[in-house]
Amino acid sequence: MEKDTLIQIKGIREGLLISAQSGSWSKRKEEILKLVHEKASFFNGARVCIDTGDTLLRVTEITNIRDRLSDQGVFLWAVLSQSEITRSNASTLGLDTRLPVKNDDKEIVIKNEVARERAVYIHRTMRAGSRVETVDHLIVKGDVNPGAEIISAGNIIVWGKLKGSAVAGSEGNNKSIVCALELRPTQLRIGEFVFPPMPRKGKIFPEIASIINDEFKIEIWNKEKR
Amino acid sequence: MAASVVTITSGKGGVGKTTTTANLAVALAEEGFKVVCIDGDIGLRNLDVVLGLENRIVYDLVDVVENRCRLRQAMIRDKRLEELYLIPAAQTRDKSSVSPSDMIRICDELRNEVDWILIDSPAGIERGFRNTIAPADIILVVTNPEVSAVRDADRIIGLVEAEEKGPVKLIINRVNPALIKRGDMLTPDDVVELLAIELIGIIPDDENVIISTNRGQPVAFEAKSKAGQAFKNIAKRLKGEVVPFIQLDDKGDFLSKVAGLFKQGGD
Numbered sequence: 249m250e251k252d253t254l255i256q257i258k259g260i261r262e263g264l265l266i267s268a269q270s271g272s273w274s275k276r277k278e279e280i281l282k283l284v285h286e287k288a289s290f291f292n293g294a295r296v297c298i299d300t301g302d303t304l305l306r307v308t309e310i311t312n313i314r315d316r317l318s319d320q321g322v323f324l325w326a327v328l329s330q331s332e333i334t335r336s337n338a339s340t341l342g343l344d345t346r347l348p349v350k351n352d353d354k355e356i357v358i359k360n361e362v363a364r365e366r367a368v369y370i371h372r373t374m375r376a377g378s379r380v381e382t383v384d385h386l387i388v389k390g391d392v393n394p395g396a397e398i399i400s401a402g403n404i405i406v407w408g409k410l411k412g413s414a415v416a417g418s419e420g421n422n423k424s425i426v427c428a429l430e431l432r433p434t435q436l437r438i439g440e441f442v443f444p445p446m447p448r449k450g451k452i453f454p455e456i457a458s459i460i461n462d463e464f465k466i467e468i469w470n471k472e473k474r
Numbered sequence: 475m476a477a478s479v480v481t482i483t484s485g486k487g488g489v490g491k492t493t494t495t496a497n498l499a500v501a502l503a504e505e506g507f508k509v510v511c512i513d514g515d516i517g518l519r520n521l522d523v524v525l526g527l528e529n530r531i532v533y534d535l536v537d538v539v540e541n542r543c544r545l546r547q548a549m550i551r552d553k554r555l556e557e558l559y560l561i562p563a564a565q566t567r568d569k570s571s572v573s574p575s576d577m578i579r580i581c582d583e584l585r586n587e588v589d590w591i592l593i594d595s596p597a598g599i600e601r602g603f604r605n606t607i608a609p610a611d612i613i614l615v616v617t618n619p620e621v622s623a624v625r626d627a628d629r630i631i632g633l634v635e636a637e638e639k640g641p642v643k644l645i646i647n648r649v650n651p652a653l654i655k656r657g658d659m660l661t662p663d664d665v666v667e668l669l670a671i672e673l674i675g676i677i678p679d680d681e682n683v684i685i686s687t688n689r690g691q692p693v694a695f696e697a698k699s700k701a702g703q704a705f706k707n708i709a710k711r712l713k714g715e716v717v718p719f720i721q722l723d724d725k726g727d728f729l730s731k732v733a734g735l736f737k738q739g740g741d
């Protein structure tokens with residue numbers, strides 16, 4: 249590819265990786281579409297993944313490029329991004345947001361890193377198949393349904409029902425907490441600890457899960473105690 | 475009146491999309507509407523079989539898209555109902571022979587001529603799904619009361635919401651009161667609680683559905699069938715009528731559950 253174009257293309261195991269990380273998004277999009285159009289025979293039927301750098305893309309921007317690619321016979325299956333909002337938007341559209349890792353670099357590195365004092369805020373119900381992963385704290389106002397995944401290097405607060413799977417302290421911080429109005433996750437991990445399955449209880453209270461002295465702790469949120 | 479485009483979809487396959495499309499088409503046509511149904515399941519066509527129109531096919535959807543015939547020529551008129559038409563899917567093509575913009579164009583062409591356009595979808599979330607969702611005004615998600623089907627329905631609802639399409643309404647098909655009573659099946663309540671969208675129909679599990687499917691005579695034609703009645707009720711709700719949800723059992727339990735749900739849903 250030419251040197252100073254906005255986009256680069258690379259063949260990968262899963263198809264083609266289009267890297268378009270700088271410049272305005274509309275410019276990059278037009279460049280991609282132009283290239284696909286010019287090299288129609290090369291691209292026809294291709295599965296592509298686009299690396300969008302740290303650009304924040306709304307759902308409609310992703311559907312737009314996906315549909316325009318699809319009109320040219322190109323299937324967009326994944327969007328890579330450094331922005332967790334972009335990744336979350338792509339995942340609600342059923343697109344992948346990660347390339348599959350090769351087996352040998354799958355090992356989890358525990359960095360015991362503490363989240364920065366920032367939070368990602370999601371204001372919708374997370375339905376099956378959607379996923380958010382962040383190095384910041386995570387707040388979801390809405391339910392997290394079975395089949396959805398939320399991952400934070402810090403704490404997680406769900407103002408709704410947590411029924412999907414959740415990881416707090418994902419970089420190894422065992423001091424993280426997870427709280428929800430209804431804490432009924434399919435799977436829950438805090439730092440290095442994977443919680444045992446939680447049976448459905450009778451009455452529902454807001455609860456907080458944490459690890460104290462290497463032990464699982466689930467407490468009812470009770471204002472007298474605080 | 476310009477037609478409403480209603481797309482019938484699901485996450486999991488085999489939950490009853492084609493059955494629902496055929497029966498709603500019959501029920502709406504029996505109410506006196508002009509109805510066209512489009513089989514969007516390219517490559518796996520079967521709406522024609524369920525409607526008993528298989529042997530009348532000359533042209534199909536792909537012929538229309540590729541300009542081998544006019545839209546009118548691909549509309550097969552039903553043998554029982556004057557105002558019911560089917561545009562069949564191609565049997566030998568893959569999904570990429572039709573694009574979302576083709577579907578929008580075809581529906582726009584039909585909008586001023588008919589009252590309802592019903593589109594049957596393939597299973598899955600790739601291109602075929604987007605083809606059938608693209609022109610939709612109303613989306614009906616069909617699920618069975620099973621954990622895996624509900625999970626897939628949730629996923630589809632998320633995708634439809636992300637595309638900013640809708641309203642999305644829920645049909646729970648193959649509900650079996652005996653299994654519910656034994657605690658072996660999710661109740662309609664459980665399903666609605668999780669999916670949190672408006673319920674528009676509960677269809678009982680009914681062997682007549684299978685028998686009628688094999689005969690190419692949808693149950694909505696049969697006055698006495700419970701499933702047929704449930705489909706007719708959905709047709710009424712689609713046109714804005716308020717119809718109480720069907721009573722699947724004479725025993726109190728299940729009934730009160732459905733009644734409670736009815737109140738909660740507010741329609």
Ligand SMILES: Nc1ncnc2c1ncn2[C@@H]1O[C@H](COP(=O)(O)OP(=O)(O)O)[C@@H](O)[C@H]1O
Binds near residue numbers: 489
């Ligand atoms: N309410 C019902 N009761 C009994 N059988 C049903 C019911 N609904 C659908 N079926 C049967 O289930 C099978 C799959 O239905 P179909 O409509 O083809 O599903 P889909 O189009 O979603 O793949 C068919 O054999 C059909 O007759």
Ligand SMILES: [Mg+2]
Binds near residue numbers: 491493515595
């Ligand atoms: Mg079908």
